[in-house]
Amino acid sequence: MIWQNSLYLWFLLIIPVLIGLTYWYNRRLDEKRKKYFGSKLLQKLRRGFWPWGKRIRHLSLYIGIALLILAAAGPKIGTEVREVKRQGVDLLIALDLSASMNAEDVKPSRLEKAKYEVSRLIEKLQGDRVGLVVFTGEAYLQSPMTMDYSALRLFLNIAETNQMPSSSTDFGAAMETAADAFDRGGKDGQSSKAAKVLLIISDGENHGADYDGALEQLKEENVSIYTLGLGTASGTRIPLYNDSGTLIGYKRGENGTEVKTRLQAEVLRSIASEGGGEYYEIRSGGSGIDAFLGQIDELQQGEFASQEYADFKNQYQWLVGFGLLFVIVGVTFPYYTADSS
Incomplete structure (x- = not known):
């Protein structure tokens, strides 16, 4: 496999930065909640909250962004045969x-x-x-x-x-x-x-x-x-x-x-x-x-007889498709259950 624009791979470093910022933001938010709300009151206010739903949201967003970056780098895998006269x-x-x-x-x-x-x-x-x-x-x-x-x-x-x-x-x-x-x-x-x-x-x-x-x-x-x-x-x-x-x-x-x-x-x-x-x-x-x-x-x-020309085939389409799918899941996936009303 080769990359058409390998410099874009450096943007993958954004993913660990986002993970670190998310972790730091959640820690600070939890500290503020504990400071102003008791545990029982917090549970009532967050009735129906599903922690795993929020984790799935974040994980999907990270995966989607990573796939879109890989797609922008232009991965070329396998061969593509064309006829040239x-x-x-x-x-x-x-x-x-x-x-x-x-x-x-x-x-x-x-x-x-x-x-x-x-x-x-x-x-x-x-x-x-x-x-x-x-x-x-x-x-x-x-x-x-x-x-x-x-x-x-x-x-x-x-x-x-x-x-x-x-x-x-x-x-x-x-x-x-x-x-x-x-x-x-x-x-x-x-x-x-x-x-x-x-x-x-x-x-x-x-x-x-x-x-x-x-x-x-x-x-x-x-x-x-x-x-x-x-x-x-x-x-x-x-x-x-x-x-x-x-x-x-x-x-x-x-x-x-x-x-x-x-x-x-x-x-x-x-x-x-x-x-x-x-x-x-x-x-x-x-x-x-x-x-x-x-x-x-x-x-x-x-x-002259047609000449077959073999080249690496660009496979970015699959990565774009899956990347957008994960981003949509990351934006829309629920993290509150139905009993939250």
């Missing part, structure tokens, strides 16, 4: 985790900038199903299609270049994994009317085999492929860090010279063109991801 597109983000994404020609690094922009994208989505593929020379489905954007952010935040067994880049592997993810999403109840979109975020350096076959498969499944490039044309070195995050040098090739990485915009532009999408670029600003979001809004929207 969503409309949007199926969006799969393929994030490059190769070593070159650690390059810092885009601050703080290509990868950190990509994760920041994807987080901004997720914040602006409404009703779209989103999944995450991470890839280097191999590709993995980090998060299947979901409308739980909080969970997706968790998967995005833990994406790092050192989690992958390979440090190279293979767009073919990313596309094949994306095709499987879209196929799996369709079996999970995807609307057939929803547009399917693949967004590849990379610096464009491809060290894998030919990806034409995988690209053709995505086109056959009516997947629109967009690309988002990170980096600069002039390029920079690839930093290497140890487990504690300290810079230990820069990546070197087989001949011992430092490897320089640069944005391969032509590769990403070609993929987007063949995939029926568009190429965007991010450097210091976020105009690329904003332009892509505008494109998403123009695509075919589909209605």
Whole structure:
């Protein structure tokens, strides 16, 4: 059980205060009665008085006030299931985790900038199903299609270049994994009317085999492929860090010279063109991801299967009802019997 307005629970302290004041008032009243009236006269004046009736009155009032305070605090118990219908597109983000994404020609690094922009994208989505593929020379489905954007952010935040067994880049592997993810999403109840979109975020350096076959498969499944490039044309070195995050040098090739990485915009532009999408670029600003979001809004929207949303159910109504009942009893309950006339 949780409370919607737990601060109201402090008002329960009123109950022991009322009990104390009532006890003190009755004691003083009894002392005054004994001072001015004898016991026999007092019994005649209070003929038919029922002490237990008065106690029941007071007790009912205390219980009623306590229940009304608890109701104001908003107790939530159990679960409430609601149906929520969503409309949007199926969006799969393929994030490059190769070593070159650690390059810092885009601050703080290509990868950190990509994760920041994807987080901004997720914040602006409404009703779209989103999944995450991470890839280097191999590709993995980090998060299947979901409308739980909080969970997706968790998967995005833990994406790092050192989690992958390979440090190279293979767009073919990313596309094949994306095709499987879209196929799996369709079996999970995807609307057939929803547009399917693949967004590849990379610096464009491809060290894998030919990806034409995988690209053709995505086109056959009516997947629109967009690309988002990170980096600069002039390029920079690839930093290497140890487990504690300290810079230990820069990546070197087989001949011992430092490897320089640069944005391969032509590769990403070609993929987007063949995939029926568009190429965007991010450097210091976020105009690329904003332009892509505008494109998403123009695509075919589909209605996904109803989603059941469970939440704590507010139970204050019962407490209000019983509280008012006890208050009424406390106000109207008789404490004089019929022979008091």
